[in-house]
Amino acid sequence: MWLIIGLIAGAAVLGLVLWMKGKDVAVKWYEWLIGALGLMLLLFTIQNFAGSLAELESTAANMFLLVSGLPAIILLAVSWQLVVRRQRAG
Amino acid sequence: MSTFHSIVSRRDFMKGLGLAGAGIGAAAAAAPAFHDLDELAAQGANFKRPWWIKSADKPTTEIDWSILNYTESFSRYRSPLSSQISDNRAAMRKGGIEQNISGNSLKDVSIASAFSSGRSKVREALTFPGPDINFLSADWGNFIPPRHTGTPEENLNMVRAALSYFGAPRIGVVELNGNNTKLFDSSVRFESTDEPYVDGKVKVVPTSVKYAIVFSVKQNDVMGRHAFGLAEEGPYKGYAPFLGKATVYEAYYHEAMIASAMQLFLRGIRYQGLPHRAVGGTIPVPWGVLAGNGEQGRVSCITSPEYGNAIRVTSVILTDLPLATTSPMDGGVREFCKTCKKCADACPSGALTQEEETSWDVLSFEGQPFNRPGIKSWRLNWQKCVDYGSPRDCMRCQVACPFNHAADASIHGLVKMTQATIPMFNGFLANMDRLFDYGAAMDGEEWWNRDLNKWKHDELRGFGNKGW
Numbered sequence: 001m002w003l004i005i006g007l008i009a010g011a012a013v014l015g016l017v018l019w020m021k022g023k024d025v026a027v028k029w030y031e032w033l034i035g036a037l038g039l040m041l042l043l044f045t046i047q048n049f050a051g052s053l054a055e056l057e058s059t060a061a062n063m064f065l066l067v068s069g070l071p072a073i074i075l076l077a078v079s080w081q082l083v084v085r086r087q088r089a090g
Numbered sequence: 091m092s093t094f095h096s097i098v099s100r101r102d103f104m105k106g107l108g109l110a111g112a113g114i115g116a117a118a119a120a121a122p123a124f125h126d127l128d129e130l131a132a133q134g135a136n137f138k139r140p141w142w143i144k145s146a147d148k149p150t151t152e153i154d155w156s157i158l159n160y161t162e163s164f165s166r167y168r169s170p171l172s173s174q175i176s177d178n179r180a181a182m183r184k185g186g187i188e189q190n191i192s193g194n195s196l197k198d199v200s201i202a203s204a205f206s207s208g209r210s211k212v213r214e215a216l217t218f219p220g221p222d223i224n225f226l227s228a229d230w231g232n233f234i235p236p237r238h239t240g241t242p243e244e245n246l247n248m249v250r251a252a253l254s255y256f257g258a259p260r261i262g263v264v265e266l267n268g269n270n271t272k273l274f275d276s277s278v279r280f281e282s283t284d285e286p287y288v289d290g291k292v293k294v295v296p297t298s299v300k301y302a303i304v305f306s307v308k309q310n311d312v313m314g315r316h317a318f319g320l321a322e323e324g325p326y327k328g329y330a331p332f333l334g335k336a337t338v339y340e341a342y343y344h345e346a347m348i349a350s351a352m353q354l355f356l357r358g359i360r361y362q363g364l365p366h367r368a369v370g371g372t373i374p375v376p377w378g379v380l381a382g383n384g385e386q387g388r389v390s391c392i393t394s395p396e397y398g399n400a401i402r403v404t405s406v407i408l409t410d411l412p413l414a415t416t417s418p419m420d421g422g423v424r425e426f427c428k429t430c431k432k433c434a435d436a437c438p439s440g441a442l443t444q445e446e447e448t449s450w451d452v453l454s455f456e457g458q459p460f461n462r463p464g465i466k467s468w469r470l471n472w473q474k475c476v477d478y479g480s481p482r483d484c485m486r487c488q489v490a491c492p493f494n495h496a497a498d499a500s501i502h503g504l505v506k507m508t509q510a511t512i513p514m515f516n517g518f519l520a521n522m523d524r525l526f527d528y529g530a531a532m533d534g535e536e537w538w539n540r541d542l543n544k545w546k547h548d549e550l551r552g553f554g555n556k557g558w
Contacts, residue, residue, distance in 0.1 A: 048500060050498075050499075052498070054499075055496045056532070057495075057499075059527035
């Protein structure tokens with residue numbers, strides 16, 4: 001399962017990088033960093049959500065969506081918006 | 091036109107393909123061989139613990155060997171309410187069955203008790219001094235093989251491999267000495283003799299039998315969660331369902347099976363194999379602590395960072411097979427117990443102390459101590475525990491432990507690493523365990539209707555670890 005998730009994540013990142021290069025979108029190092037942290041947190045959330053369900057801990061699974069999933073989405077959104085807004089301003 | 095054409099150059103495209111291919115190759119190469127740090131550390135070794143479980147010179151429980159001595163007479167707490175407790179228990183069972191209460195119905199009580207007499211029967215196979223050393227000769231005719239030889243390290247590997255196959259992958263070895271032999275009461279005597287023998291009421295063990303193999307028998311902690319929720323009304327008001335107790339008897343049954351197999355194995359390679367259930371005169375928890383199977387937690391039983399409180403027993407087999415010994419462990423468990431107190435919160439009778447620090451003091455009833463002196467520990471108030479009806483009617487302390495968790499979610503590995511190395515986070519981690527509601531009670535009827543295609547928590551003999 002994690003091989004497939006890794007392939008999908010890798011392909012998505014590669015696709016994004018190639019697309020941004022094509023559109024001449026410049027990304028600052030800190031925007032990369034925030035995005036990478038968001039992605040890692042998202043993967044962490046997915047693993048622990050699935051793992052908690054496997055352990056029959058449904059409350060813990062839902063708590064992971066809130067405690068780490070939400071910050072992951074926020075970080076990814078922040079990274080995205082930083083890039084987009086700088087593009088518009090630039 | 092440019093909107094219809096990709097402006098990725100051929101060079102960038104090929105570079106991307108190469109990177110993706112390298113990524114796939116790396117993932118494929120790494121995936122089957124390395125799932126986590128534990129596995130990486132264990133490659134090439136018979137068994138290795140995670141790096142954050144340290145070996146210690148002494149157990150994390152302080153022991154005063156000048157006081158701790160099982161040859162001194164000692165009486166367990168005997169409740170003056172024992173007939174009332176029995177009547178209460180009978181009423182609970184009757185009420186649960188008649189009202190078909192989930193977790194306490196006839197099928198629940200029956201399955202929970204299913205291993206109880208089997209446990210006793212298999213224990214009868216544990217004999218002192220053990221089966222004839224030539225017990226395999228019926229198949230081999232006149233051939234009597236020489237004794238197995240190996241270095242102590244090789245023998246430890248061999249014993250570990252055998253016990254893992256029998257069902258106990260966590261073991262330790264203690265060399266008997268003048269201190270730890272005090273853990274045997276006067277019904278056991280060590281003597282310079284060739285073979286073990288019985289002298290009246292005393293079991294005589296040769297002094298050549300100098301090693302104690304200690305193996306942990308795990309309980310099914312998921313099954314244990316079916317003995318956690320306290321009923322708010324009805325015949326079981328204030329008590330947990332009985333269904334989850336199935337794992338207790340099952341684990342004792344396993345202990346007897348594993349000990350019997352190990353006794354025969356040791357005799358087969360032509361060494362002594364004396365299970366403590368056959369020798370008598372000692373209790374398992376101290377051996378587990380000395381051997382490094384775990385630490386003594388707040389509950390006073392053995393707690394390991396791998397199994398938590400879900401260890402039914404750390405069973406002992408004495409042998410003269412030369413063995414490398416194992417050290418006590420420091421996995422941060424006892425330190426975590428100081429602030430966690432989840433078991434004490436779960437205890438319905440208040441038998442577990444909420445004190446943060448341990449003490450040399452013992453508790454007593456009518457002037458008679460019911461805790462052994464000689465260790466600095468949290469003391470279980472046996473009067474409160476037994477008067478409530480425990481240990482038969484309750485196992486909540488065992489179920490509540492945060493270290494019980496399975497290893498599917500990666501957070502547990504991170505938490506265990508953190509608690510073992512940075513104790514200042516222990517309080518926070520214990521509170522998060524409560525917030526995430528780990529170890530919550532499970533329903534009996536749902537257990538009977540579990541999806542057997544997906545359920546991972548039954549023991550399936552012959553399936554090994556991978557469920558194949």
